[in-house]
Amino acid sequence: MSTTSQAIVVASANTAPAATQAVVATEGKGGFSAQPTVGELVEFQLTGLLVVFVVLGAITAISSLMSMLLKTFAPNQYNGKK
Numbered sequence: 001m002s003t004t005s006q007a008i009v010v011a012s013a014n015t016a017p018a019a020t021q022a023v024v025a026t027e028g029k030g031g032f033s034a035q036p037t038v039g040e041l042v043e044f045q046l047t048g049l050l051v052v053f054v055v056l057g058a059i060t061a062i063s064s065l066m067s068m069l070l071k072t073f074a075p076n077q078y079n080g081k082k
Contacts, residue, residue, distance in 0.1 A: 032044075
């Protein structure tokens with residue numbers, strides 16, 4: 001191994017604890033604690049479910065609007081006729 005690659009390995013090994021400390025330092029600022037409580041997990045799951053419903057609702061609304069526009073302006077294509 002060359003000296004440069006050894007220096008990179010040593011530098012990356014030395015920065016690992018700093019990265020771990022940075023994760024611990026962000027505790028309590030919107031992230032999970034070291035031992036998440038049931039309330040944190042339920043909040044996370046409900047937030048994810050809300051996001052899924054919003055995305056599915058938006059897709060449904062866009063599809064309905066496109067269908068209505070296609071039916072109005074190109075009824076032959078909507079019905080599958082040439």
